[in-house]
Amino acid sequence: MERRSFVKFTAAAGASLMLHPFTSIAAGSATKLKLALVGTGVRGTGLWGKQIVSEFKDACEFVGLSDINPGRLAYAKEFMGVSCPTFVNVDEMLKQIKADYIIVTTVDATHDEIIVKALNAGFNVITEKPMTTDEDKCRKILEAEKKSGKKVIVAFNYRHSVHAMQLKELLAANRVGKITSVDFNWYLNVHHGADYFRRWHGRMNKGGSLWVHKATHHFDLLNWWLNSEPVEVSAYGSLDHYGKNNEFRGTKCRGCEHKPKCKFYWDITANKHNVNLYVNNEQHDGYIRDGCVWSNDIDIYDKMSAQIIYANGVTVNYSLTTYSPYEGWQIAFNGMKGRIETWEDIPYLQKTKMDESKRHAIEMSNADDAIAGEANEILAWDNFGKDFEVYTTAKIRGGHGGGDIRMQRRMFTNTNDNPHHVMAGTREGAMSILIGIAARKSIQLKRPVKISELTDLVPMANRF
Structure with missing residues (x-):
């Protein structure tokens, strides 16, 4: 079958066809947006941390970082290159800081707790997907947003x-x-x-x-x-x-006796950032980043x-x-x-x-x-x-x-660009x-x- 034609149809050109009202969270602001991050894992410190610091430094500034792991929190502050205060207790952060948006990048099952607390404390929220993990937690978020009058943006990138x-x-x-x-x-x-x-x-x-x-x-x-x-x-x-579908298993890849025969062996130590973020801080919360894919707990x-x-x-x-x-x-x-x-x-x-x-x-x-x-x-x-x-x-x-x-540009630059909602x-x-x-x-x-x-x-x- 012959291909009839190749049509150049770029989203950049097509976006102008259908613009809808949207107010960037940076629109009309005479000062930098004040942001606080909860959850300093790889996604938080990367896309929602270092990238914002480097790409939107003229529009945004961090006023707080929070994580239950103090070691990871200290490394995150250094990695992101910020000078804001840090908190192992998110309640303390919400009491002490003044921010325009709280960014939530924690374990999915904890999103609802942090989102609801932030809304109740008078903050707007940006949350990583998924918004939460069950219908009851979902209902709590919807009710809190309505009651607070604040806004939750879900980051569907x-x-x-x-x-x-x-x-x-x-x-x-x-x-x-x-x-x-x-x-x-x-x-x-x-x-x-x-x-x-x-x-x-x-x-x-x-x-x-x-x-x-x-x-x-x-x-x-x-x-x-x-x-x-x-x-x-x-x-x-x-x-x-x-999970259970294998004849052997360990606890983590590092030091595992099954390394020679396991095709799923992964060397976390080959990446310095992963070592600094996770391996060096396991003692604080017990989280193993290179856990066994054959664990019976899966x-x-x-x-x-x-x-x-x-x-x-x-x-x-x-x-x-x-x-x-x-x-x-x-x-x-x-x-x-x-x-x-x-x-x-x-x-x-x-x-x-x-x-x-x-x-x-x-x-x-x-x-x-x-x-x-x-x-x-x-x-x-x-x-x-x-x-x-x-x-x-x-x-x-x-x-x-x-x-x-592109999602972050719509959030953090003074634009009302919202093609197709x-x-x-x-x-x-x-x-x-x-x-x-x-x-x-x-x-x-x-x-x-x-x-x-x-x-x-x-x-x-x-x-x-």
Whole structure:
């Protein structure tokens, strides 16, 4: 089949087509935004720490850092290059500082406690995804935000990627008519995927499972792309690969007797930042960053699939694999007039190859440049058409396809740029995690779970 045409359709140009009111948190401020960070792990000190200090130093300043681990807290202050006070007790920080926003990057299951405390103390909040891990905690956040009159921004960075925005524009323009169904498959490779099982994410009571911690990214993209909200979820999941599914196991990779025969051995000491952040501070809280992927304490799923029914009638078939030889995703939207397909990092669809062991580190970098010789493609077929169109845009080297830095620019620069309502709040945060929570419950109860069983929010057929 011949490709009919390659259409340059960049998100930068398309954004001007549909701007909606949005006030940047930096808009109209004569002084620097005062920020305080709770949770000084790798995400907190990186994207929400050092990157803000380096990229937005003229707009923002840190007035406080908090973490339960005093050693990690001291290193974070040095690594970020800030001079603000530090607190091992978040209550003390909230009492003593004056800030415009509290940034929450702690263990997922603690987000609600910190968000609610911050709101009740009169602070606005920026929280990492997922907003929280169960429906009761979600309700508490929604109630606290409403009562306080303050604002919670949920950091759905993937929305802001150039590729995601381009796809949103095509769907919003009804390129293939009304969407009726979606097939969405996400693959984590044996390097990045395994890492979730080394960390606290492998415990249900910490991260709510990858249905919530990881898939909230994917569910939020679906909600945003479809401009609708879920009403029912049927799911299947099991733990077939990691955890108890091995004949040997240790406590941590360092010093493990099984190193010679374990393909999942990971040398944390090869990275100085990880050593300074985690290894040197284990004595304070007992957190082991290079835990064994075969631990019997792992109780989350590593194989997941779900069917999601939306209020606008769309049916989504979704899957998440955590032990694939490559990492990437594929999605297809079936419409009344045709079909749209796209993907990222599928080796047999890409022109270049990448070392899978290094992929995640590159993706999580702060770079914002296009990768020479590469592009993301979106294919659109028309029913009864003889061929198809290919829409292309630059493939960005940085974190989440350039979504990280673009999200922060919208937050921390004086702009009202909000194409297609890309900025997210608590409703968006709730509707993404509720899909994962419903999936979890569907597996446990062995039946479909309606979103109305979890919240009094009424799913909207058309969000905007």
